[in-house]
Amino acid sequence: MKEKRNAPLAEAKPKKQKNSASPSKPKNAPKKTTSQPVNGKRVNSQNKTTGNKKRVLGAPKSNNKRVKRAPLPKLKIYSLGGLNEIGKNMTAFECGEDIIIVDCGIGFPNDDMLGVDLVIPDFTHIQNNIEKVRGVFLTHGHEDHIGSLPYFLKNMNVPVYGTRLTLGILENKLAEHKLLQNAKLHNVSVGDTVLAGCFKIEFIRVNHSIAEACALAITTPQGVIVHTGDFKLDTTPIDGEMMDIVRLGQLGREGVLMLLCESTNVERSGHTPSEKNVGVSLEKIFMGATDKRIIIATFASNVHRVQQIIDASINHGRKVAITGRSMVNVVNAAVRLGYMNVPEGVLIDIDEIKKYPAHKLTIVTTGSQGEPMSALYRMAFSDHDKVQLTDKDLVVLSSSAIPGNEPLVGKIVNEMYRRGVNVYHDSSVEVHVSGHACQEELKLMHALIKPKYFMPVHGEYRHLIQHKELAERMGMDPQNIFVSDIGKVIEIDEDGARFNGTVPAGKVLIDGSGIGDVGNIVLRDRKNLSESGLIIAVATVSIKEGILMAGPEIISRGFVYVRENEELMSATKEVTTSAIIHALEAGVDDWGELKNIIKNAISKFIFTKTKRKPIILPILMDL
Ligand SMILES: [Zn+2]
Ligand SMILES: [Zn+2]
Numbered sequence: 130m131k132e133k134r135n136a137p138l139a140e141a142k143p144k145k146q147k148n149s150a151s152p153s154k155p156k157n158a159p160k161k162t163t164s165q166p167v168n169g170k171r172v173n174s175q176n177k178t179t180g181n182k183k184r185v186l187g188a189p190k191s192n193n194k195r196v197k198r199a200p201l202p203k204l205k206i207y208s209l210g211g212l213n214e215i216g217k218n219m220t221a222f223e224c225g226e227d228i229i230i231v232d233c234g235i236g237f238p239n240d241d242m243l244g245v246d247l248v249i250p251d252f253t254h255i256q257n258n259i260e261k262v263r264g265v266f267l268t269h270g271h272e273d274h275i276g277s278l279p280y281f282l283k284n285m286n287v288p289v290y291g292t293r294l295t296l297g298i299l300e301n302k303l304a305e306h307k308l309l310q311n312a313k314l315h316n317v318s319v320g321d322t323v324l325a326g327c328f329k330i331e332f333i334r335v336n337h338s339i340a341e342a343c344a345l346a347i348t349t350p351q352g353v354i355v356h357t358g359d360f361k362l363d364t365t366p367i368d369g370e371m372m373d374i375v376r377l378g379q380l381g382r383e384g385v386l387m388l389l390c391e392s393t394n395v396e397r398s399g400h401t402p403s404e405k406n407v408g409v410s411l412e413k414i415f416m417g418a419t420d421k422r423i424i425i426a427t428f429a430s431n432v433h434r435v436q437q438i439i440d441a442s443i444n445h446g447r448k449v450a451i452t453g454r455s456m457v458n459v460v461n462a463a464v465r466l467g468y469m470n471v472p473e474g475v476l477i478d479i480d481e482i483k484k485y486p487a488h489k490l491t492i493v494t495t496g497s498q499g500e501p502m503s504a505l506y507r508m509a510f511s512d513h514d515k516v517q518l519t520d521k522d523l524v525v526l527s528s529s530a531i532p533g534n535e536p537l538v539g540k541i542v543n544e545m546y547r548r549g550v551n552v553y554h555d556s557s558v559e560v561h562v563s564g565h566a567c568q569e570e571l572k573l574m575h576a577l578i579k580p581k582y583f584m585p586v587h588g589e590y591r592h593l594i595q596h597k598e599l600a601e602r603m604g605m606d607p608q609n610i611f612v613s614d615i616g617k618v619i620e621i622d623e624d625g626a627r628f629n630g631t632v633p634a635g636k637v638l639i640d641g642s643g644i645g646d647v648g649n650i651v652l653r654d655r656k657n658l659s660e661s662g663l664i665i666a667v668a669t670v671s672i673k674e675g676i677l678m679a680g681p682e683i684i685s686r687g688f689v690y691v692r693e694n695e696e697l698m699s700a701t702k703e704v705t706t707s708a709i710i711h712a713l714e715a716g717v718d719d720w721g722e723l724k725n726i727i728k729n730a731i732s733k734f735i736f737t738k739t740k741r742k743p744i745i746l747p748i749l750m751d752l
Contacts (some may be wrong), residue, residue: 182695202327204351204621206387206584209250209634210236212615213590214271215532217252217636220356220389220586227326228261231345231356233270236278236636237533247639249277250615252285254632259285263325264315264646268358269342270298270430279306280639283476288313292332292341297462298430311658319343320373334373335360338564339430340468344377351621352386355578359391359587360561361401362570367408367433368468374577379595383578386621388580392596393565393590400569402562407527408437410559415445418523422487423447423550424516426497426505427527429455432463435493437631439471442491448477451494452516453504460493479515487521489654497528509544520549527560549553568599575603584611584619614676662743664735666705666727669750672720675713681705681727685743697738704734720749 202225210217216236222229236248255262264287267275275295279302282289289312291299296314303309316321318720319341322331329348334341339357340389347354355377362372394401415423427434435456442449450469451457460476463469482490496505505524507513518524524545530538538554545552553560566574575583583605593612601607611619611626616634620627668680683702685723708730709723727747736742 133137144211148268148712161216195440200623201350204349204354205629206354206389206619206621207254207617207632207634208586208613208615209632210595210615211256211273212585212613213588214615216246217250217277217479218274219277221255222328222347222349222354223258224262224351226261227263227328228258229263229325229328229330229347230255230265231347232274232358233265233277233281234271234273236273237531247276248636248638249280251635251637252281253399254634255281256285259287261326262287263296263328264288264290264323266323266325266345268345268356269296269337269339270295271339271359271566272357273304274428275299279303279308279691281635282308282312284315286311290315290317290330292317292319292343292467293466294341294432294463296341298459301458301462312695319370321737333376334370336366336370336372336404336564337361338428338434340368340432340463346376346385348378349386350622352581353380353384354387354389355380355385355580356389356586357574359393360570360574361566362573363401363403363405365403365405367404367436374573377574377577379578385578385580387582387584387626387721388575388578389584390571390574390584390596390609391565392571392592394563394567395571395588395592395596395599397567398569399567401565401567402559404433404437404562406559407434407562408441411437411441411525411527412444412525414525414553414560415441415447415559418488420488420521421523422490422492422521423523423525423526424492424494424505424508424518425525426494429453429459429495431564432459432468434490435460435463438493438527439469439475443472443475446596447489447491448481448485449475449491449493450477450479450482451493452479452513456493456495456504476745482515486705492516495525496541497538498534499539499541501537506541509541509548518545518548518550520551521605523551524553525560526554527550529561529563543584571599572603575600575605582609582611582621640704650705656718662741663741663746664731665700665746665748666701666731667748667750668705668709668727670713670723671725672713672718672751675716675718677706677709677713681709700738701731701734704730720751723747724749 161355205223207221209219209221211219215237216234218232218234220231222231253335262285265278265281267289275298278289278299282303283306289299293316296316299314300309303312307509318331319332320333322329327350330342331346333346335344335358340358342358344360345356345359347356360372365369373653425438439449451460460469464471482492494504494508500506504513508516508518511517526538540550542554583600585593590598597610597612600610609626611628613619616631617628618630618632620629663686665684667684669678670676671678681702683698683705685698705727712723712726717726724747728745731745732742
């Protein structure tokens with residue numbers, strides 16, 4: 130993979146002695162550079178005048194040699210997702226008339242969000258300031274970083290910047306939402322810098338469980354911010370491209386104002402093992418399974434993992450079939466874009482697997498998280514039209530369950546054991562390594578960047594706090610660490626950094642194709658429905674004449690088994706009848722009001738009898 134080195138670095142002058150000698154001076158002063166970024170894209174031409182030359186060093190007030198100039202615009206940093214939660218990562222940087230956004234991911238619903246498919250960030254603040262938005266910058270192609278973009282771009286078609294693989298995966302999604310044609314996607318090579326308003330964004334290589342993941346160094350008028358994205362340090366990476374620790378160290382030496390660092394694995398000591406370790410384990414598994422068909426489930430986006438599975442298959446004379454929509458999509462994109470090396474004739478169509486004996490086949494599938502309807506789920510429950518599992522199969526779950534998914538994964542594994550399938554799914558065999566930095570790698574990042582301020586990101590509250598403690602152990606001033614929350618604004622100017630105010634932030638729930646139409650009331654109804662069932666009261670009423678013409682009929686679903694509770698049902702019917710008659714006699718002539726009266730009467734009665742609160746649905750027909 131070619132890597133363009135950013136020109137300004139090569140010419141960066143050593144720091145002025147005067148500056149570095151005094152520890153009291155902030156190291157957030159933007160460095161004067163003389164050359165322009167390589168391959169940069171100027172997004173906002175009217176901002177040309179705020180180029181490097183005009184920038185004022187962010188020196189303390191005591192520096193009386195410096196001519197007093199108008200204060201630089203304040204830098205505001207706020208996350209709309211990814212703090213105190215897993216997923217929907219999204220952080221905005223706002224300075225003067227410019228906003229840039231880093232990532233735009235989805236979250237997954239909690240157990241109490243029944244029937245909700247996805248959770249996206251609340252975009253209100255961005256929407257209200259859309260004329261300032263210069264672009265969305267993507268660190269990598271994982272769902273929790275790019276998944277909300279179709280919903281974002283639908284209303285706010287701003288430029289999107291990312292590496293080739295990231296945009297390749299995004300393109301599939303945008304095509305599904307019919308947004309691809311008008312999308313403004315800009316390919317960025319690792320090492321490139323992009324200009325966007327008063328910001329300068331440099332893409333720096335990191336290792337992660339997807340190829341071409343990047344950290345971003347964002348030069349702002351107040352100083353340089355480093356956002357790590359998701360990362361680990363892999364010294365033996367599959368594509369030979371190690372995290373660019375040299376560049377990160379260089380930035381640290383030049384002075385970084387703030388570090389935003391991911392916190393996923395902060396609870397784990399040591400180092401995250403190299404992806405190569407999985408290759409070694411796979412080799413062992415393949416050697417020991419000479420008479421079996423091997424089925425491996427992993428994340429579709431883990432291109433290097435799939436490559437290693439294909440390599441092991443080739444070594445053992447197996448053909449490889451791919452199943453699961455996202456797996457087929459990603460493998461096709463990765464082969465097309467040159468991220469995967471697959472010799473001719475190795476990949477076969479899933480329809481062709483019958484032509485080959487079990488020991489000559491590997492099947493790579495989605496469903497490693499136990500997702501219902503995924504290919505592996507359908508195999509486990511005999512619902513896959515091409516693959517039936519038997520005791521001739523060895524299944525490898527090359528993944529670890531995302532928090533919350535454990536029961537789903539357990540369900541699938543049990544079902545496969547029931548079919549006599551041999552399953553490898555835990556750490557007794559190293560069939561999975563994490564893509565996130567453990568403590569030692571986090572410490573390395575802090576040591577390289579040496580930021581003035583630090584904000585832990587990408588984690589639940591306990592992760593953020595433990596990351597704060599890690600930074601303190603490394604000598605950081607606790608006052609300079611910002612454990613933030615979504616919507617909270619961190620403001621930075623020449624006088625320092627502080628929390629100052631909030632912007633709207635929260636969860637927008639996506640249910641099928643509806644965006645944000647699932648509110649708390651709908652969720653409460655669904656919860657009641659699943660726990661307490663439903664009672665429907667159907668009646669025909671002439672509201673003009675104030676007469677109950679027919680009914681009410683009482684129908685229940687999921688509430689009580691009617692045959693055993695005929696008494697309760699007929700008593701409910703009586704209560705409903707008298708409620709309707711009383712209301713009509715009292716002159717109620719509004720449908721809504723009448724429905725409410727019926728609802729309340731039934732609800733009160735059922736609760737006194739059963740202590741349960743089913744959903745009550747009155748259906749009134751006019752004559
Ligand atoms: Zn990731
Ligand atoms: Zn992530």
